[in-house]
Amino acid sequence: MKNDATDPLRPKVEARLAQQLATRLQQAERQITPEQSERLKALRLMAVAQIQPVSATAAVAQGRALSLVGPSLWRSWLFRFGAVLPLIVLVVGLLVLQDYQQERFIRVTADIDTALLLGDLPPAAYADPGFARYLKLER
Structure with a gap:
C-alpha cells in the first residue's frame, strides 16, 4: 500500500x-x-457584529473553570457508572480473594488435624520439642 x-x-x-x-x-x-x-x-456585517471579542484573561479563566467542572458527560449516569465500575470490580475481587484464602487456610488446618487424629502417635508426642526437630529434619 x-x-x-x-x-x-x-x-x-x-x-x-x-x-x-x-x-x-x-x-x-x-x-x-x-x-x-x-x-x-x-x-x-450581521455575522461580524455578533462576534464578541474575548480577552485573553477571560479565555484563561474560562479554561480553568472548565477544567475544574469537568466534562458535561459527568451528568450522565452511564458515564458515572462506567467511571465507578473498575472500583466495584476491584472491591469484589478482593473480597473473593479473601474468601478463597480463608477457605484454603481452613482446608489445610483440617488436613493437619485429620492427620494428627488418624496417626499412630499419641497427641502428647507432638508437644515434645525433640519430636518437632525430628519432623523438621525429615522434610
Missing part, C-alpha cells in the same frame, strides 16, 4: 485542484446580481 505522504504527485494534484476551485468561484461571482451582493454584504 502506498503512503500518501510520500507521493511526489500530491502537491501538483492539490495545486491543480485549488486552481480549478478558484476559477469556478470567480465564475460564480460574476453571476451574482447586485441585489444578492447587497444581501450577502448585510449578512456578513
